[in-house]
Amino acid sequence: MIIKPLTQAEENIMQIMWRLNRATVKEIIDEIPLPKPAYNTVSTVVRVLEKKKIIGHVSEGNSHIYYPLISEADYMHYSVDKVLRDYFKNSYKNLVSFLVEKQDMSSKDIAELEALIKTLKKGKS
The missing domain is CATH 1.10.287 (Helix Hairpins)
Structure with a gap:
């Protein structure tokens, strides 16, 4: 699986997703400290994460329930490998x-x- 780099906003959302395992956009927003971002802002980040194949979703009624497609451990390995390669000559x-x-x-x-x-x-x- 190819992991793509995440922006800070995407990483923040993923920290919540890994903790909750499954969540709607509203549930993600509930976990974000004040000041809360707009619903559309979080929804856009979630859609980008889905496009990057970092999260997936299932439909339940009128809602989308999002879930991680990569584990936190896999992303940690990717991040450490990237830092090791980019800053410490492997x-x-x-x-x-x-x-x-x-x-x-x-x-x-x-x-x-x-x-x-x-x-x-x-x-x-």
């Missing part, structure tokens, strides 16, 4: 070095990361 080492050096990771965070790496290495042995 190098996990560069990514982890950036996180450790630039994000003020605590000694505890670094120790947990080292423990995770050891655990993952054992699983691949």
Whole structure:
């Protein structure tokens, strides 16, 4: 499945869709914090997501019930791969070095990361 990049507005709607799993446009709007966008604005974003094959719908009466076609985990993988490719030359080492050096990771965070790496290495042995 080819995943297409999402705008910030599309990602915001998808966060709601992944949480609710099925929703009408009205139910999506109910989950958005104040100030609420116009119904037509959210409806347009939802239609774009459907055109991108990120969500689908079923008709129930006069309503459309929308549901995710890709999982949040799949989109997370896509996003991390894109960041890795676009900013870190496809190098996990560069990514982890950036996180450790630039994000003020605590000694505890670094120790947990080292423990995770050891655990993952054992699983691949």
